[in-house]
Amino acid sequence: MASLTPARALVLLTSGLTCLLAATAGLIGALLSGAGAALAAAACAAGAGAVGALLVRRRALAGFAAAQRQAGARGYAEGLAHGVLVQVAAYEAAVFPRSGPSGVTPEERAARRTLAYRMAALDEVSESVRKAAADVLAVLDRADRMLAEEAMTQLAAVVRKEYVRL
Template identity: 70%
Template structure:
């Protein structure tokens, strides 16, 4: 079975509507004028439905394509923002390791710091997320646990608020 794409769903919907209009026209024609009137009414109703379908189809498909592009852009930006949050949290885990001060090597900590700064500096990252990430990274560089937790909570809140909007 073919996957249900917006174009296929629209095609199935309009085929059903044209068939429904044709059958309705046939029933109404049969009620008011017999077999000949039923045939004429069915043909007219089907033709009107088909014409309306052709007029609406192009505009509906353009709307579907625009919505799909917008969703892709929004999803990409949201993914980048969540990536920033993930890398800043990974840097926090290197600054305050759970296994004690010997749990993370200085090279690993420097690598996580570099990746976090590079992710936060990407052009695609929204300004509010970039600013909150810069604040969090600055606090992590100072190694102040209390302020770091607050800064990371603020970054997570900004990321969530940025994309929680409909």
């Protein structure tokens, strides 16, 4: 069976409504005037339903496409915000390694710092996430653990708020 895409669901819905409209008109025509009137009423109602379905289809599919584009944009923005959070957290792990000061090489720390700064500087990242990431990166460059934890908490809250708002 074919998957139920929005276009297929729309076709099934409008054809079902057209059939229901034709059957209702046929029953009303049969009750009021007999078989001939029932057939004429059903044919007219089916034609009107088909024309209405065709008119609605274009608008509905345009709405589906717009909603899909908006969902894609929201997902992209959310992914970027989370990417900034991940890269900044990776840099934090390099600044404050759990395995001791010899756990991360200076080259690895510099690479993580570069990635975190590049990710936070992307144009597509929202201004609030960019500012919170800049605050964290500045604190991490000073290697202040207490302020870094507070700034990371703030960045995580901004990222969470950002994608909930989207």
